[in-house]
Amino acid sequence: MTKEAAVRDAALRDEERTRCEVWTRVMGYFRPVSQFNTGKQSEYSERKTFVEPAGL
Numbered sequence: 301m302t303k304e305a306a307v308r309d310a311a312l313r314d315e316e317r318t319r320c321e322v323w324t325r326v327m328g329y330f331r332p333v334s335q336f337n338t339g340k341q342s343e344y345s346e347r348k349t350f351v352e353p354a355g356l
Contacts, residue, residue: 322333324344333344 323330324333325331333341336344
C-alpha cells in the first residue's frame with residue numbers, strides 16, 4: 301500500500317471526528333484554551349515554540 305493510499309484510507313468523515321481540547325499552563329496551573337477570552341486565545345495562537353540549537 302502506498303503512502304497516499306494509506307492516508308486516503310485513514311481519512312475520517314466529519315461525523316467520525318472528536319473535538320480535542322487543548323490545555324496550557326497559565327500562572328502555575330493548567331487551564332483549557334477554550335476558556336480563554338478572545339484576546340488571550342489570539343495571543344495563544346501567535347505563540348512560537350522555542351527550539352534550542354544543538355550543542356557543538
